[in-house]
Amino acid sequence: MSRQQIRHLIEDLLREDGLIETGVTGVRLFRVSTPVPCAPAVYEPSVIAIVSGSKEAVLDGERRVYDASRYLCCPMSMPVQAGTPAASPDNPLLGVSIALDQRAMTELTVEMETAGAGAPMPRGNLPAHGIRFASWDAAFSEALLRLLQLGRSRADTAVLGGARLRELHYAILKGEAGAFARHAFGAGNAIARSIAHVSSNLDAPISIDDMARRAGMSRAVFHRKFKQATAMSPIQFVKSMRLGNAAMKIAAGMTVNEAAMHVGYVSPSQFSREFKRMYGQSPRQWSNALHVPAGLG
Known part of the structure; x- marks a missing residue:
């Protein structure tokens, strides 16, 4: 239900193709309704959540397609080729890009380790290949919805935006890609x-x-x-x-x-x-x- 509500929010705010700021630092909405072939790009530390359509990313020759069934978590800057070759007016790409704040993620990672929250982090090296995909869980969906709902009020965004973004960061760190992200943002990596x-x-x-x-x-x-x-x-x-x-x-x-x-x-x-x-x-x-x-x- 939360994912459908998020889709309706984006559809209401983005009637045409483009990229818009939400008012919360690092959180942007996007819409693409024409095919864009995979082309050079750099993913900065971010999470990309799709609510309609699909997106492609090619990393080191390996093609990965993701859609509304899972979000992409990229905790480190990574050179990729990315595109939306399947986008169309009947099936536009709609989604949210959330920049991962280094300081906030590191602080949360340390606090989670102290509190014993989340799945244990893998020992040794950072798990391979720089990006992970994670299923939408209830905590992520609800935190993202609450964050985007702030856009209805400039005052609410200014007062509550930081706290809601921190809640979303926490949901990401507890989710399916959480151990991978915590390893990347941990003080020892x-x-x-x-x-x-x-x-x-x-x-x-x-x-x-x-x-x-x-x-x-x-x-x-x-x-x-x-x-x-x-x-x-x-x-x-x-x-x-x-x-x-x-x-x-x-x-x-x-x-x-x-x-x-x-x-x-x-x-x-x-x-x-x-x-x-x-x-x-x-x-x-x-x-x-x-x-x-x-x-x-």
Whole structure:
């Protein structure tokens, strides 16, 4: 019932395709009714909940489709290819994107560990491949509904938005992907911290040795644990993050040279070669095609 109510809320607020803010920081509603082929994108730490239609994400060559039966949980920045190839006017993609606040998630994770709440976290390395899917449970559905209902009142949103968002974060951490998310946001996860540092510093030189030092590991151990967590080597990951971010900037209107510089490329020719090798077309061809409507990756 909660999921149907959420769908009706989104349908009432979004009569046309687009992406809108709810008034609660990091919580946005989206609608897509035309097919969008999978294209380069970067998932920042977030949960994406679909209430109608389906969405695709390709990570390291593996295609994953998700719809109203399960939501996507991505606790770390991940380079992907994403799209909505099945969207149509008769079956539009409708959903909610919730940014996962690092501080709030870490605080909740520590509090849950202290209180003994939630399923035990897996020992050892972060579970592989950077994203998880979780079934909608009652706690998640009801917390999301209560959060979105605030949009009817600006005052309610301002006063209660933070508390309702915290409740939703807690429901995510207790849900089917909760142990995975708690592992990523736990104070001891050096790989997740390393990924956050890379995501925030794409325009600066990034050394694998420096990443390993920041994680407190030898280069060999860091390489092995990083690949277990992301399915990519550190070098592949950094390159994918840079090129994915650049593709999104180009699609949003930035020039090819500006986008290359923004993600740390000094040589335009090297950027063009690596972009074409990864995506099968040059940055200028990508710019002309504009596959991804801004904000809908």
